[in-house]
């Protein structure tokens with residue numbers, strides 16, 4: 651089973667307002683709501699890839715209930731712990747005339763140590779060796795910075811392969827718990843290693859010693875429109891981004907993480923792993939907003955993926 655973990659989910663409310671302006675009344679033209687948060691988005695892409703995952707995490711209030719129902723409607727298994735308070739709603743204002751995209755994000759309710767510990771122990775009771783857990787996104791208010799470290803270590807002790815897609819201090823702590831695979835983007839890797847990084851070669855130089863020091867077997871460093879670096883099975887491969895029309899780059903990394911989880915579960919060969927995850931990232935940028943990439947698009951892009959061994 652693949653589990654995705656979202657400790658700080660959100661109901662994404664996307665509205666379109668032509669000529670959106672401040673200091674005046676704006677009228678919404680269209681409105682849609684989606685279950686959101688990085689782990690949940692990973693679950694959606696896993697679902698579009700025809701694989702199964704369980705979305706786990708923390709929810710609260712009627713917004714939390716709405717997210718739970720939205721996931722069930724999509725056919726995604728859920729494993730959520732409810733806390734007092736209301737899960738956040740994140741507002742995205744899309745202006746089709748000025749081509750702008752404005753995010754207004756709520757902080758979300760604070761969690762208590764007992765909520766985190768309760769969810770983790772329930773999850774540990776359900777997992778089996780060989781399962782995969784994708785830990786991604788920001789930590790909710792109240793969660794200590796070492797939360798992903800604790801979760802990664804506990805899951806790893808059960809034989810679960812952790813795919814880590816975090817940022818900042820939660821990432822720098824969690825890498826010390828030896829995740830199976832980390833997927834920072836190049837900016838996150840740069841902050842993690844304290845070095846300015848621009849190229850795949852520089853990223854490789856920075857990432858390999860870290861992987862050796864903390865015994866992290868696999869890393870994928872995503873570089874947006876510049877492609878990605880794959881450090882797998884002791885090899886270094888660079889994949890160029892698939893040239894596609896770009897609509898929204900938000901969530902490309904989540905799409906990639908979803909494909910990496912599916913490839914890991916299927917035991918895919920290195921080349922197929924690269925093809926599927928690069929195609930998933932590219933398909934995601936073709937969608938507007940944070941909508942999950944469609945499998946048809948992903949399949950169409952797979953033959954266009956180009957990669958080479960780095961020396």
Ligand SMILES: Nc1ncnc2c1ncn2[C@@H]1O[C@H](COP(=O)(O)OP(=O)(O)OP(=O)(O)O)[C@@H](O)[C@H]1O
Pocket residue numbers: 834835836871872873874875876877878891892893894896899900901902903904905906927928929930931932935
């Ligand atoms: N402009 C683009 N054109 C083609 N492919 C892209 C583009 N941007 C991203 N991708 C694909 O998606 C992958 C992940 O993108 P990126 O490095 O932006 O992830 P990220 O910063 O983690 O994104 P997020 O956290 O918002 O999901 C890239 O390695 C690439 O394969």
Ligand SMILES: [Mg+2]
Pocket residue numbers: 815835903904
């Ligand atoms: Mg990311």
